[in-house]
Amino acid sequence: MNELRRDPITGRWIIVLLGKIPTVTDFKVEPYTKNAEKCPFCWGNEAQTPPEIIAHRKSGPPNSPGWTTRVVPNKFPALRIEGALNKEGMGVFDVMNGVGAHEVIIDTPEHYKDFADLTSSEAEEVVWAYVARSLDLRGDKRFKYILIFKNFGKVAGASLEHPHSQLIALPIVPKRVLEEIEGAAKYYEYKERCVFCDMLREEIEEKDRIIYEDANCIGFCPYVSRFPYEVWILPKKHNSDFAGIPRDCVPNFARAMRDCLARIKALLQDPPYNFIIHTSPINGHERNDYHWHVEIMPKLAKVAGFEWGSGFYINPVPPHIAAKNLLSVKLDVK
Amino acid sequence: MPELRRDPVIGRWVIIATERARRPDQFSGGEPPKEELAPGEKCPFCEGNESMTPPEIYALRKPGTKPNTPGWDVRVIPSIAPLLTIDADLDRRGHGMYDLMNSRGAHEIVIDTPRHQRESEVSHEQLVKGMHVILDRIIDLEKDPRIKYALIFKNYGKAAGGGHLKHSRAQIIGTPVNLMRVKQELAGAKRYFDYKERCIYCDIIKQETALGKRVIAESQHFIAITPYASRFPFETWVLPKEHSCDIYKVDRNKVADCGSLLKLVFGKLRKVIGDFPYNLISHAAPFRRDIEKKAYWGTIEHDYHWHFEILPILTRVAGFEWGSGFYINPLPPEDACASLQKAQVS
Numbered sequence: 001m002n003e004l005r006r007d008p009i010t011g012r013w014i015i016v017l018l019g020k021i022p023t024v025t026d027f028k029v030e031p032y033t034k035n036a037e038k039c040p041f042c043w044g045n046e047a048q049t050p051p052e053i054i055a056h057r058k059s060g061p062p063n064s065p066g067w068t069t070r071v072v073p074n075k076f077p078a079l080r081i082e083g084a085l086n087k088e089g090m091g092v093f094d095v096m097n098g099v100g101a102h103e104v105i106i107d108t109p110e111h112y113k114d115f116a117d118l119t120s121s122e123a124e125e126v127v128w129a130y131v132a133r134s135l136d137l138r139g140d141k142r143f144k145y146i147l148i149f150k151n152f153g154k155v156a157g158a159s160l161e162h163p164h165s166q167l168i169a170l171p172i173v174p175k176r177v178l179e180e181i182e183g184a185a186k187y188y189e190y191k192e193r194c195v196f197c198d199m200l201r202e203e204i205e206e207k208d209r210i211i212y213e214d215a216n217c218i219g220f221c222p223y224v225s226r227f228p229y230e231v232w233i234l235p236k237k238h239n240s241d242f243a244g245i246p247r248d249c250v251p252n253f254a255r256a257m258r259d260c261l262a263r264i265k266a267l268l269q270d271p272p273y274n275f276i277i278h279t280s281p282i283n284g285h286e287r288n289d290y291h292w293h294v295e296i297m298p299k300l301a302k303v304a305g306f307e308w309g310s311g312f313y314i315n316p317v318p319p320h321i322a323a324k325n326l327l328s329v330k331l332d333v334k
Numbered sequence: 335m336p337e338l339r340r341d342p343v344i345g346r347w348v349i350i351a352t353e354r355a356r357r358p359d360q361f362s363g364g365e366p367p368k369e370e371l372a373p374g375e376k377c378p379f380c381e382g383n384e385s386m387t388p389p390e391i392y393a394l395r396k397p398g399t400k401p402n403t404p405g406w407d408v409r410v411i412p413s414i415a416p417l418l419t420i421d422a423d424l425d426r427r428g429h430g431m432y433d434l435m436n437s438r439g440a441h442e443i444v445i446d447t448p449r450h451q452r453e454s455e456v457s458h459e460q461l462v463k464g465m466h467v468i469l470d471r472i473i474d475l476e477k478d479p480r481i482k483y484a485l486i487f488k489n490y491g492k493a494a495g496g497g498h499l500k501h502s503r504a505q506i507i508g509t510p511v512n513l514m515r516v517k518q519e520l521a522g523a524k525r526y527f528d529y530k531e532r533c534i535y536c537d538i539i540k541q542e543t544a545l546g547k548r549v550i551a552e553s554q555h556f557i558a559i560t561p562y563a564s565r566f567p568f569e570t571w572v573l574p575k576e577h578s579c580d581i582y583k584v585d586r587n588k589v590a591d592c593g594s595l596l597k598l599v600f601g602k603l604r605k606v607i608g609d610f611p612y613n614l615i616s617h618a619a620p621f622r623r624d625i626e627k628k629a630y631w632g633t634i635e636h637d638y639h640w641h642f643e644i645l646p647i648l649t650r651v652a653g654f655e656w657g658s659g660f661y662i663n664p665l666p667p668e669d670a671c672a673s674l675q676k677a678q679v680s
Contacts (some may be wrong), residue, residue, distance in 0.1 A: 003511075004435045004511070005434045006432065006434065008432060008434075013513075027352065049508075078662050086589065091537075091541045092538055093339065093340070094339070094340040094342070096338040096340070097340065098338050098349075145658075149653030149654055151652040155650065156652060156653070157652020157655075168658075175658070176656075176658055176659030176660030177638045177657075188430070198431050202430045202431050205430075223429070224432065276653055314417060
């Protein structure tokens with residue numbers, strides 16, 4: 001008998017299949033075809049991208065080799081930074097021009113190194129780049145939300161092979177974020193506690209879904225995982241805004257990300273994945289009812305008609321089994 | 335400059351990416367799926383192999399033939415790997431701060447042809463028979479008070495989560511809870527109705543008919559459009575022109591007309607993007623039984639309008655879409671529609 005579980009934040013139901021649990025090798029990962037030629041994100045090809053916004057450099061002037069993390073505007077932006085925001089109606093429809101920022105964070109100059117392969121200090125540098133760009137863009141009054149995410153591998157939507165993260169600043173608060181915030185607010189209204197803090201306590205108490213823990217952060221396969229091997233990373237201390245991450249929490253957070261991704265990479269043989277930083281909208285005040293966090297979603301199962309139609313997800317790997325398998329990996333990280 | 339469009343019902347924004355726009359002919363559904371029956375493997379959905387499936391729930395049969403034997407036109411069976419099962423009582427409980435329940439519900443497969451054909455090969459007459467059977471099944475599920483919602487869908491092709499057997503079939507899932515995505519849509523339609531006292535879908539049909547540039551085709555009673563805020567290239571909606579919120583109450587005299595429009599639209603889509611993977615999903619009102627529900631959904635019969643959504647799976651949903659619920663569509667729906675209008679199908 002399968003189990004239906006309800007996400008306490010959004011109210012979304014998922015189905016956990018409790019029949020035959022697929023083994024790691026049952027997931028067919030699309031082979032990673034290597035093509036390092038003329039990569040615009042490698043050292044020496046800086047001229048192929050728009051001029052850099054910021055970079056962490058060991059040597060050299062801007063837009064030349066010598067950087068270790070580099071942030072550039074997206075060459076094919078989904079949204080553009082120029083212009084004033086303009087909203088209008090067309091009969092029943094609403095339209096808005098595509099004002100926003102779309103930036104690419106090149107995690108490392110090394111073409112075949114992903115976040116999972118970074119050293120602790122390299123990972124920290126990437127996290128600092130996320131924080132710096134968030135702090136800068138929130139000054140722009142047109143923007144309401146900053147979304148930081150990563151697509152790794154073709155199936156997960158990465159158009160370029162060289163590992164990179166993306167940042168999009170939006171003129172509206174996206175729907176899925178609003179749903180999450182509204183759900184968390186409702187829980188807070190009822191219990192006067194943050195739903196994520198409660199989740200943290202629950203996970204720590206039950207133990208069997210945790211794959212990473214240190215003084216500041218926890219990584220676990222959530223009870224209501226939509227996808228096989230979904231992993232969330234939460235700061236232990238309540239904080240609604242990612243850009244406000246305390247300085248001393250950055251190294252631990254970077255290590256949590258790297259270790260969780262390294263476990264996924266080793267266990268599932270370098271699968272495509274997305275990760276998304278969930279944070280509160282830009283509005284200047286700390287919220288009691290929301291808690292920033294990262295959701296990592298390996299792309300192993302296809303989302304089919306039922307999921308689209310219902311918003312109801314089917315997960316063939318119970319999360320405590322996923323956690324057990326991820327923990328069985330022997331980590332080889334620096 | 336890319337354009338941000340808002341879905342008027344659900345409030346979802348879509349980026350129509352003019353910067354990375356592609357022409358309609360730059361999309362391809364890829365190669366037609368190869369028949370993947372291994373040597374000696376038999377298709378459990380074919381006539382003659384009835385014993386390979388769980389016993390049938392319902393079938394349209396020639397007079398005198400017995401259940402679970404050849405002689406059927408359309409056959410309904412429980413799913414071989416059911417997500418939800420009917421033979422248990424609903425048990426909802428808590429697990430610490432979490433909620434869970436057992437998977438009580440229905441999951442049925444409607445095999446709409448006894449022959450080993452993919453959907454494009456099924457005749458109009460046969461397709462319509464299948465549609466009638468689906469409606470009969472929903473009428474039956476409505477009688478079970480534990481089922482709140484019935485979803486009809488088809489997954490075709492690997493990228494859309496379809497199985498490896500090409501044999502045409504649809505699925506019905508009856509769920510014990512109201513679905514979040516359905517609720518959002520209903521809430522959006524209700525909001526519009528509360529404000530304007532008109533059905534938003536009826537307004538969309540009127541506006542699209544007047545504009546014409548997003549209408550793919552029409553039949554006497556149905557209309558097919560590429561919606562204004564299409565999430566995906568070639569996304570297509572098929573709506574009944576006459577207002578109605580319940581699919582299972584559709585006038586049976588109009589089913590054949592709906593079938594011919596669906597066949598025409600799929601023909602046009604295949605002409606332009608090849609044998610494409612897709613999900614077809616029904617959107618209809620939940621079952622309404624008890625008094626509270628009636629109060630909550632008091633205006634649903636006026637504010638909601640059932641329809642089908644066809645989602646071709648040609649692009650990949652990436653981190654941005656997951657994180658924001660904001661879709662990036664590289665093909666403006668007007669361009670998709672123009673190429674579909676032009677496509678000639680015999």
